[in-house]
Amino acid sequence: MTGKRKKKINISINPEMPQPEVNDTDVRQDNPEKLSCHTSCESLLSYGSGFNNFQGIFNWSVVLLVLTHVHMSLENFIRYGLLFDPVKIISVFLKDPYKWPAVYLIAASVLFALPAVFIERYLRKVRGSESIGLVLQSLNLFLLVTFPAVMVYRMQAITPAGGLLTMFVYIIIALKLFSYYQVNRWYREGTPRPVRGTSRMQADSSTHQSRRNERGQSKQIMYPMNLKVKDLYYFLLAPTLCYQLNFPRQKHCRQGYIIRRFIEMIFLFHLMLGLIQQWIVPNIHKSMKPINEIESTLLTEYILKLAVPNHFIWLIFFYWYFHSCLNCLAELLRFGDRQFYLDWWNADSVLQFWSRWNIPAHRWLDRHIYRPLLHHGYDKWQARMTVFLLSACFYEYLIAIPLKMFRFWMFFAMAAQVPLACLMKKLFGGNFGNILVWISLVLGPPLMVLLYFHDYYIQHHRRDSSWRLFFF
Amino acid sequence: MTGKRKKKINISINPEMPQPEVNDTDVRQDNPEKLSCHTSCESLLSYGSGFNNFQGIFNWSVVLLVLTHVHMSLENFIRYGLLFDPVKIISVFLKDPYKWPAVYLIAASVLFALPAVFIERYLRKVRGSESIGLVLQSLNLFLLVTFPAVMVYRMQAITPAGGLLTMFVYIIIALKLFSYYQVNRWYREGTPRPVRGTSRMQADSSTHQSRRNERGQSKQIMYPMNLKVKDLYYFLLAPTLCYQLNFPRQKHCRQGYIIRRFIEMIFLFHLMLGLIQQWIVPNIHKSMKPINEIESTLLTEYILKLAVPNHFIWLIFFYWYFHSCLNCLAELLRFGDRQFYLDWWNADSVLQFWSRWNIPAHRWLDRHIYRPLLHHGYDKWQARMTVFLLSACFYEYLIAIPLKMFRFWMFFAMAAQVPLACLMKKLFGGNFGNILVWISLVLGPPLMVLLYFHDYYIQHHRRDSSWRLFFF
Numbered sequence: 001m002t003g004k005r006k007k008k009i010n011i012s013i014n015p016e017m018p019q020p021e022v023n024d025t026d027v028r029q030d031n032p033e034k035l036s037c038h039t040s041c042e043s044l045l046s047y048g049s050g051f052n053n054f055q056g057i058f059n060w061s062v063v064l065l066v067l068t069h070v071h072m073s074l075e076n077f078i079r080y081g082l083l084f085d086p087v088k089i090i091s092v093f094l095k096d097p098y099k100w101p102a103v104y105l106i107a108a109s110v111l112f113a114l115p116a117v118f119i120e121r122y123l124r125k126v127r128g129s130e131s132i133g134l135v136l137q138s139l140n141l142f143l144l145v146t147f148p149a150v151m152v153y154r155m156q157a158i159t160p161a162g163g164l165l166t167m168f169v170y171i172i173i174a175l176k177l178f179s180y181y182q183v184n185r186w187y188r189e190g191t192p193r194p195v196r197g198t199s200r201m202q203a204d205s206s207t208h209q210s211r212r213n214e215r216g217q218s219k220q221i222m223y224p225m226n227l228k229v230k231d232l233y234y235f236l237l238a239p240t241l242c243y244q245l246n247f248p249r250q251k252h253c254r255q256g257y258i259i260r261r262f263i264e265m266i267f268l269f270h271l272m273l274g275l276i277q278q279w280i281v282p283n284i285h286k287s288m289k290p291i292n293e294i295e296s297t298l299l300t301e302y303i304l305k306l307a308v309p310n311h312f313i314w315l316i317f318f319y320w321y322f323h324s325c326l327n328c329l330a331e332l333l334r335f336g337d338r339q340f341y342l343d344w345w346n347a348d349s350v351l352q353f354w355s356r357w358n359i360p361a362h363r364w365l366d367r368h369i370y371r372p373l374l375h376h377g378y379d380k381w382q383a384r385m386t387v388f389l390l391s392a393c394f395y396e397y398l399i400a401i402p403l404k405m406f407r408f409w410m411f412f413a414m415a416a417q418v419p420l421a422c423l424m425k426k427l428f429g430g431n432f433g434n435i436l437v438w439i440s441l442v443l444g445p446p447l448m449v450l451l452y453f454h455d456y457y458i459q460h461h462r463r464d465s466s467w468r469l470f471f472f
Numbered sequence: 473m474t475g476k477r478k479k480k481i482n483i484s485i486n487p488e489m490p491q492p493e494v495n496d497t498d499v500r501q502d503n504p505e506k507l508s509c510h511t512s513c514e515s516l517l518s519y520g521s522g523f524n525n526f527q528g529i530f531n532w533s534v535v536l537l538v539l540t541h542v543h544m545s546l547e548n549f550i551r552y553g554l555l556f557d558p559v560k561i562i563s564v565f566l567k568d569p570y571k572w573p574a575v576y577l578i579a580a581s582v583l584f585a586l587p588a589v590f591i592e593r594y595l596r597k598v599r600g601s602e603s604i605g606l607v608l609q610s611l612n613l614f615l616l617v618t619f620p621a622v623m624v625y626r627m628q629a630i631t632p633a634g635g636l637l638t639m640f641v642y643i644i645i646a647l648k649l650f651s652y653y654q655v656n657r658w659y660r661e662g663t664p665r666p667v668r669g670t671s672r673m674q675a676d677s678s679t680h681q682s683r684r685n686e687r688g689q690s691k692q693i694m695y696p697m698n699l700k701v702k703d704l705y706y707f708l709l710a711p712t713l714c715y716q717l718n719f720p721r722q723k724h725c726r727q728g729y730i731i732r733r734f735i736e737m738i739f740l741f742h743l744m745l746g747l748i749q750q751w752i753v754p755n756i757h758k759s760m761k762p763i764n765e766i767e768s769t770l771l772t773e774y775i776l777k778l779a780v781p782n783h784f785i786w787l788i789f790f791y792w793y794f795h796s797c798l799n800c801l802a803e804l805l806r807f808g809d810r811q812f813y814l815d816w817w818n819a820d821s822v823l824q825f826w827s828r829w830n831i832p833a834h835r836w837l838d839r840h841i842y843r844p845l846l847h848h849g850y851d852k853w854q855a856r857m858t859v860f861l862l863s864a865c866f867y868e869y870l871i872a873i874p875l876k877m878f879r880f881w882m883f884f885a886m887a888a889q890v891p892l893a894c895l896m897k898k899l900f901g902g903n904f905g906n907i908l909v910w911i912s913l914v915l916g917p918p919l920m921v922l923l924y925f926h927d928y929y930i931q932h933h934r935r936d937s938s939w940r941l942f943f944f
Binding site: 035036037038039040041042043044045046051053054055056057058059060061062063064065067068069070071074075078183186187240242244245246247248250297298300301304305307308311319322323327336337338339340341342343345346347363367431434435437438439442443 | 507508509510511512513514515516517518523525526527528529530531532533534535536537539540541542543546547550655658659712714716717718719720722769770772773776777779780783791794795798799808809810811812813814815817818819835839903906907909910911914915
């Protein structure tokens with residue numbers, strides 16, 4: 001059809017203006033046809049023109065987006081004035097300035113990690129103690145998961161923010177120790193068990209064997225020389241969930257880099273809190289009912305109103321946590337592997353997004369759950385489903401317990417990712433897939449958090465004076 | 473600095489996840505170092521990573537833009553309900569359903585164009601009558617410009633929309649006749665004057681000379697065979713301001729194309745009016761003071777609030793007029809040259825924008841003002857300034873008279889384009905220039921129209937019942 005049409009009308013695309021030579025009298029006299037200034041051609045936006053340069057449209061959308069939000073900020077400022085108050089933020093973490101339950105709990109987490117080294121040393125020494133070791137390790141991990149949950153759920157003095165932080169630290173340590181135990185078992189299985197009494201000697205010889213690695217940075221440690229408290233605590237501090245004996249290290253610690261990341265951390269943290277105080281809270285305050293009692297049109301409007309600031313805060317949080325915080329920590333520890341995220345913004349499916357936005361968690365799930373499951377004969381989709389169900393449990397655990405509300409929205413949202421992704425993959429792909437990922441990113445995960453936050457806020461806004469102190 | 477840093481930390485960019493082979497026990501036993509899963513590399517958003525694939529960001533901005541405006545529409549709908557009423561639109565064009573002053577005036581414009589053919593025929597016949605011809609032509613053009621201005625300004629029955637339409641038709645005809653006179657003079661200067669009495673013969677012979685053009689579409693007309701009423705009226709109807717003897721023509725008129733363009737015309741026209749009624753008018757109604765009495769913060773908020781819908785309406789108007797209407801008209805007349813606009817959305821300076829968004833006007837100004845001025849020895853910037861001052865006069869004329877308000881905002885805005893463009897060109901360029909063009913497009917021209925519209929509306933909203941009928 002297009003070809004047929006093209007033949008009929010003799011399309012000639014000339015992006016530059018035809019320049020008739022009308023200012024030359026000689027030309028006019030020689031050939032009056034040169035006075036013409038029209039040639040046959042299609043409009044650029046016509047289907048047949050073949051024109052597809054719309055670079056400016058990107059700038060257009062950015063300009064409109066910025067202007068729209070400048071307007072919204074100004075409108076917000078005119079209506080509410082300046083609500084941002086960094087001092088009030090302290091009350092989110094502390095109810096009583098003389099009781100710091102979250103800090104004590106986080107400090108205690110260090111002790112829960114300590115047994116790991118001794119369990120591993122014991123397993124290294126005593127032959128046939130694998131089953132005892134497994135029991136001890138499971139007990140250690142079980143305590144790491146249940147202790148903070150019970151404490152946060154039962155303690156009245158702890159705030160949701162403090163509780164979330166505590167739970168987060170404990171679950172990170174649990175995941176790290178899981179990796180630590182598994183990697184050390186791989187080494188035990190891979191190297192011959194030492195004869196009793198010669199272990200000291202062999203350990204010495206393995207130290208002698210340690211050599212400079214290919215980058216000439218530092219000496220390589222061999223198993224079992226890694227079973228030291230110092231080595232474990234470096235791993236616990238390092239911005240990764242996967243244990244390995246010799247992490248890539250930098251020679252130097254760049255001070256300018258640390259300062260830049262630190263300034264980003266401070267600034268973005270206050271920006272996030274400012275956006276919450278200035279933009280989200282007044283909107284939540286306006287709608288003082290639980291989600292299920294609101295009329296559907298108003299609910300849609302309400303969700304859309306909160307989705308955008310929520311999404312911005314999520315984006316800032318992403319940069320703040322995965323770029324500023326983790327890079328700052330890595331630089332301080334001279335930790336070389338900075339792959340904390342990949343280009344999830346280009347992901348064209350939900351699964352690709354999940355495998356790119358949080359690389360430490362993705363790598364842990366891939367190395368310690370997905371691949372071992374494949375190795376034990378499960379198929380790809382079973383392994384993938386297990387990974388997502390496990391993530392769903394982690395998310396629900398992290399959110400439900402500090403808020404003391406079990407809604408299971410987060411759990412079902414995460415569990416629905418795999419079937420949803422299968423469906424999407426069959427229907428859409430490429431650029432359209434990327435658009436769908438963005439739509440679900442804007443409306444999905446931040447909204448999940450919002451659903452909890454909204455209900456919590458509605459439940460507590462009259463009872464709890466510290467909330468009122470923070471928000472109004 | 474970057475090179476130095478790169479050397480220090482041994483950057484290795486691996487966009488794909490490292491896949492440690494942990495599920496193979498043999499590999500573990502052979503080489504325990506393969507249990508590592510970390511390699512030294514920078515974060516993608518770090519300056520040193522060299523990563524620059526942000527394709528997804530375009531989708532992100534489009535998704536956010538759409539969501540923001542879906543939310544705003546919903547909010548608007550909840551607050552105001554459905555305000556759009558196509559029947560009320562008639563009152564914008566007609567005050568009294570039995571008096572159609574704009575229609576009579578537009579019909580009369582056809583008669584004002586008629587003398588052009590006879591003046592040209594007279595000039596062709598009578599030697600040395602150039603000065604008389606010039607007087608007659610000037611009189612004709614002067615009448616075309618002043619008659620509608622006086623009529624629209626004095627008549628009480630005419631609405632601003634009707635007045636604008638009338639003025640627009642008259643000025644288009646005036647520009648077309650200016651081109652018609654000038655092109656015919658070029659031909660007279662270029663071809664030998666016929667001996668008295670032989671003109672009829674020569675005209676016949678030139679008809680015999682007329683031959684099929686290179687596309688084999690139709691016979692080419694030679695001067696003075698073009699001096700016919702039919703030829704003039706084809707030019708007056710054709711979607712161009714520049715006269716030439718033989719316009720590129722299509723062989724066939726594509727009916728499907730016309731129907732598509734016609735549906736677009738109807739739909740987009742109602743969309744524009746709907747947006748005005750639903751989005752702009754309620755906002756204007758809220759601020760019931762003249763611009764100069766509003767507080768500056770509120771004024772900024774007000775301008776930003778109106779800039780976005782204004783800009784959308786301008787964009788729709790652009791597509792409606794330059795793509796749908798002009799293409800539909802061109803297809804009906806089998807007019808071949810569809811270059812009504814170029815890719816102004818990629819323009820990286822204001823001057824480039826002006827030379828791309830309205831090609832009929834640009835071509836006319838270029839062919840009949842800019843190049844003749846250059847030919848008469850004026851320099852580039854003088855000619856350019858003249859062109860912009862002339863455009864400024866046209867715009868002011870088109871807006872001030874139907875609204876019966878002389879504010880000269882439009883005039884100064886247009887006149888400021890050239891010095892502004894010089895300044896911008898020195899400071900910015902390329903992609904940043906394009907962003908500036910978009911910013912001035914969003915905040916500039918539509919706002920100019922708005923300033924007039926606002927003041928007019930404020931002046932008339934109590935007195936004039938037809939406005940109230942339309943808007944509330």
